[in-house]
Amino acid sequence: MRLVLLGPPGAGKGTQAARLAEKFGVATISTGDLLREHVQNGTKLGREARAYMDRGEYVSDRLVVRMVMERLQEPDCRDGFILDGFPRTVPQAQALEDALADAERPLSAVLKFKIGDEMAVKRLANRWTCPNCKRTYNMAFKRPSVEGVCDVCGSRLTRREDDDEVTVRRRLEVYREETQPLEFFFWERGLLREIDAQALEDIVIERTLEEISDIVDIDG
Ligand code: AP5
Numbered sequence: 001m002r003l004v005l006l007g008p009p010g011a012g013k014g015t016q017a018a019r020l021a022e023k024f025g026v027a028t029i030s031t032g033d034l035l036r037e038h039v040q041n042g043t044k045l046g047r048e049a050r051a052y053m054d055r056g057e058y059v060s061d062r063l064v065v066r067m068v069m070e071r072l073q074e075p076d077c078r079d080g081f082i083l084d085g086f087p088r089t090v091p092q093a094q095a096l097e098d099a100l101a102d103a104e105r106p107l108s109a110v111l112k113f114k115i116g117d118e119m120a121v122k123r124l125a126n127r128w129t130c131p132n133c134k135r136t137y138n139m140a141f142k143r144p145s146v147e148g149v150c151d152v153c154g155s156r157l158t159r160r161e162d163d164d165e166v167t168v169r170r171r172l173e174v175y176r177e178e179t180q181p182l183e184f185f186f187w188e189r190g191l192l193r194e195i196d197a198q199a200l201e202d203i204v205i206e207r208t209l210e211e212i213s214d215i216v217d218i219d220g
Contacts, residue, residue, distance in 0.1 A: 001080040007113030010120030030084040056170035110186040113197035128157040
């Protein structure tokens, strides 16, 4: 299984990636999480990336492509992977396509999660994230059992700095300008599959599993 998850901020890419990873035991690579780790650790890459992320804009293709290519070399990606939030630009998609062609490991499918802007803003305004295990919660849709505490690892939940409404609306604009063209890129290659993500999380995972039922054994 070699999947790309595409969709605007708040579409539920991270949520669905975690559900798929749990079910199929496949590695998940979130470029947002990797970049936030670099920012937190104060690496050179993190220092370069931070200003872009705070404004809701994209980090340079050069930095992101190098980071993902290194991650894909790790042993846990050998049997497949789920890319959450990469590629996001045509040059990134081209670099991924070339690297996977060289390795004779082409993508299985690209899943595009569809959601309206107002729902995205509402979801992100209510998102809380576990900084330790990366699990996400939502004060409107999926509250933790104990207020402010991760159900899984017990860490204190935090808010993402780029989830304020002004930055979310900028992120939605950047998505339309830079990432929407990728839909045609992958459609032309017969890889694009669209999923209506404006539904309960459990319904979205059902739709997702149905979309990939020709790629993996979803009952296995
Ligand atoms: P990143 O962290 O990837 O952010 P994003 O793409 O904007 O996506 P989000 O994580 O906000 O949303 P999601 O779709 O994963 O939704 P989630 O599942 O969390 O990137 C951040 C920044 O890093 C970028 O702005 C950029 O600067 C940089 N970056 C990253 N990748 C890059 C790249 N390739 N190139 C350049 N720069 C890059 O769900 C959201 C909320 O909704 C949660 O609270 C969740 O619980 C809830 N929820 C999920 N599904 C449902 C549902 N079905 N019903 C109700 N609630 C739901």
